[in-house]
Amino acid sequence: MRRARAFLNSDSDWALKRDVAVHASNDLHDQATNTYNLNMTTYDTGTPNSRPPRALKNQNLATLGVDDVLGAGDSRLVLDVLPPDLAETAFARMREEVRWDTMFHRGGEVPRKVAVEGVIDEDGSFPIYRHPADESPALLPFSATVQRIREHVQGILAHPVNHVLIQHYRSGTDYISEHSDKTIDVVRGTKIVNVSLGAQRTMTLRMKKDSLINVNVQVGDKPPPRPAQRIPLPHNSMFVMGLETNRRWLHGIGQDKRMLALKDAAELGNGGERISLTFRCIGTFLSADQTQIWGQGACAKTKEQAGATLTGEDGENGKKEAEALIWAFGRENAESEFDWEGVYGAGSDVLHFSVKAKKTNRLKAAAGDTHQAPHYCTSTIINGPVAAPPPFLQGFRDCV
Numbered sequence: 001m002r003r004a005r006a007f008l009n010s011d012s013d014w015a016l017k018r019d020v021a022v023h024a025s026n027d028l029h030d031q032a033t034n035t036y037n038l039n040m041t042t043y044d045t046g047t048p049n050s051r052p053p054r055a056l057k058n059q060n061l062a063t064l065g066v067d068d069v070l071g072a073g074d075s076r077l078v079l080d081v082l083p084p085d086l087a088e089t090a091f092a093r094m095r096e097e098v099r100w101d102t103m104f105h106r107g108g109e110v111p112r113k114v115a116v117e118g119v120i121d122e123d124g125s126f127p128i129y130r131h132p133a134d135e136s137p138a139l140l141p142f143s144a145t146v147q148r149i150r151e152h153v154q155g156i157l158a159h160p161v162n163h164v165l166i167q168h169y170r171s172g173t174d175y176i177s178e179h180s181d182k183t184i185d186v187v188r189g190t191k192i193v194n195v196s197l198g199a200q201r202t203m204t205l206r207m208k209k210d211s212l213i214n215v216n217v218q219v220g221d222k223p224p225p226r227p228a229q230r231i232p233l234p235h236n237s238m239f240v241m242g243l244e245t246n247r248r249w250l251h252g253i254g255q256d257k258r259m260l261a262l263k264d265a266a267e268l269g270n271g272g273e274r275i276s277l278t279f280r281c282i283g284t285f286l287s288a289d290q291t292q293i294w295g296q297g298a299c300a301k302t303k304e305q306a307g308a309t310l311t312g313e314d315g316e317n318g319k320k321e322a323e324a325l326i327w328a329f330g331r332e333n334a335e336s337e338f339d340w341e342g343v344y345g346a347g348s349d350v351l352h353f354s355v356k357a358k359k360t361n362r363l364k365a366a367a368g369d370t371h372q373a374p375h376y377c378t379s380t381i382i383n384g385p386v387a388a389p390p391p392f393l394q395g396f397r398d399c400v
């Protein structure tokens, strides 16, 4: 976070800061237009001013699928991921088995139901995936059907996945705004996978805004549209997204508010409801009581050196560290040449950004209020080696 903090210390670029912060804030649900203040006491209190993403504008884009090179060329679509018996029953089973929850961002509910599951170690420690949200559901162990799906996903990928964000798009009006996944905690070189069940929805890939930086535009003229792709995600398919695609392109699922008569059978499947499972290989871990953090995205790269988790309310430094992480997330959304090592390499121990999230998650944590004194990356750790792959990746080193 060293570099990001240096940016925050400059007073000259407030407008840019706000712009990038809005990019970060859009990450999980909406195209909020209200002003965004990086002061941590106010950054999550804005009323969401939800403007649906550009579903209709995308109608004329080329539609791509299994035979096409997607995004930056490291992504693909796989059909018929699950065997027929599982594909037929998975949706209904998951509706029952998964503990569906609400995720909040900028004081409002994201337009989807969500759940988080993952590998919980014998000592209760678990992987943590950080992204801009006021509050995420507590991670639970893989439920039975999700575990079966996970095994099929791992059979297709060259590496294991230890974390899943499950999302229920209840109708065509539920959506996720265009964003880049935040990769501070995603093991370098692995793939991010979206398995789709139920109604077919369309993923839009669109190059980041700065991809047009070298395009000459006359003053007063509109810039040309950014390269974009539409990828229909049918029931029982899996979109495998490489990290280079995530670096250069944004992805999202726009609303589909067309009249039913205009939708085909796949789009009308499952009464228009869709479940997606975003599996990731996470290299950052939290202790059972959420007080210790270590691994790829933390300051301490090994469990033995684990540091105390930090929140935006832990004094001036906690505030700065939290601001730096939000700033870094914004840069990942905005920059095609995002410098992962430079921005994320040093790590961050920030766990929560807002007071509300801290309180709620503490209530959910197994042990009560055991939060410790803030821990900051020291220069030794900042300049130290990049994290080695976590132990569960041993034998899968080809992909990291």
Ligand SMILES: O=C(O)CCC(=O)C(=O)O
Pocket: 165, 167, 176, 181, 194, 251, 252, 253, 276, 278
């Ligand atoms: O629902 C999907 O397929 C996309 C989900 C997604 O992009 C995310 O959770 O980051």
Ligand SMILES: [Fe+2]
Pocket: 179, 180, 181, 251
């Ligand atoms: Fe995503």
